[in-house]
Amino acid sequence: MLLCLSYSAHSSELAFDFYAASCPMLETMVKDTVRAASSNDPRVPGRLLRLLFHDCFGNDTERSDPANASLGGFEVIEVAKNVVEMFCPDTVSCADILVLAARDAVEFTGGPGIEVPTGRKDGKISLASNVRPNIVDTSFSLNQMKHIFSAKGLSFDDLVTLSGAHTIGSAHCSAFSERFKLDSKGNLKLIDTSLDSTYAAELTQQCGASQAQTSITVNNDPGTPFIFDNEYYQMLLAHKGLFESDAVLLDNAKSLKKVEEFANDKNRFFENWAQAFLRLASTDVKTGEDGEIRRSCSVING
Missing domain, CATH: 1.10.520.10 (Peroxidase; domain 1)
Structure with a gap:
């Protein structure tokens, strides 16, 4: 995002x-x-x-x-x-x-x-x-994101809530290429151990060895990619967040609590989304x- x-x-x-x-x-x-x-x-x-x-x-x-x-x-x-x-x-x-x-x-x-x-x-x-x-950027740390959001007058809760935009949409393989590397045989290998290994295998199959190419895209949310819901947060808890900027939300107690709250209650996410969307807009x-x-x-x- x-x-x-x-x-x-x-x-x-x-x-x-x-x-x-x-x-x-x-x-x-x-x-x-x-x-x-x-x-x-x-x-x-x-x-x-x-x-x-x-x-x-x-x-x-x-x-x-x-x-x-x-x-x-x-x-x-x-x-x-x-x-x-x-x-x-x-x-x-x-x-x-x-x-x-x-x-x-x-x-x-x-x-x-x-x-x-x-x-x-x-x-x-x-x-x-x-x-x-x-x-x-999709490779940002939590502190880097907090700085950008704060400069715009948006809160830490807004950051977690607006990350839910990734419940729809897609991204090019290059957007998460830092989580992989090419081995000596030209195959993609997972280097970010915070990413679910099965999901990582699916991504490498979709992207092949062309992770830096802009022609190949994958869905942001592997669960319900064309439905705006709280599945993004459920996938995140399963370590299937596509970007590093998604995964880091699990590394902080406050953001993790918010992720768990939204994963368990779609209506709560929607309520927070409406408020955060208005603030952003x-x-x-x-x-x-x-x-x-x-x-x-x-x-x-x-």
Whole structure:
């Protein structure tokens, strides 16, 4: 899970009825777009949710950083934007559309429905140099993740809760390659003993000797990869967390307790997810004159 939030302003300027007069059908248009795309490709919800954590649009700028090379879902946001522009021109930001689409992706895959405030503006600046200081990489330690989350005003509990985003979606083999090594015969061998050996064998079979390639992907959650549920935490307790950043949640008493709580109670996870999602989506947003309404999500207005 990576964080690339490049907003700045006060979330108090957001409102649940922000587009009530200017674009009353906004949420329906976004929902219909996400529903259609998800029906055609079950990987779409995971991609949209991941995209929210990156939130990096822009040609040859933030989006050009290698950490964002494997992102998907841009085309769904652009389709939604085009539909919205037909009925509400120059009114709705790509930032708001992205938050709504990610919210809908969770709900469509079985997760909780969440009412989210809107009123965000799109950034006027997009720099690749802004990416690395703001991401949580899949190989990060717990302390590294805590530092990034804390800098964004998110709590330790938010960290554990938002890690649950890995209950849907997929990742390239290179995202967890540090947990393996190539032996003299060119075969992948497990070096991270915190990973379940049977699961590790399945991963090596899927990835082969091409762990660094970006063409092969595996599901984040080996249990129910297309359903937003608490299976991620159950898999984690079974030492089947795909990333090092997943596995380290078991190494701390506080995070382990939270993992166990969510693994045993899906409703509790959903309650916490809704709250953490709102905090994430309302962190450091641009509003008012601090941003703009992009005409195209991939290009800053010029």
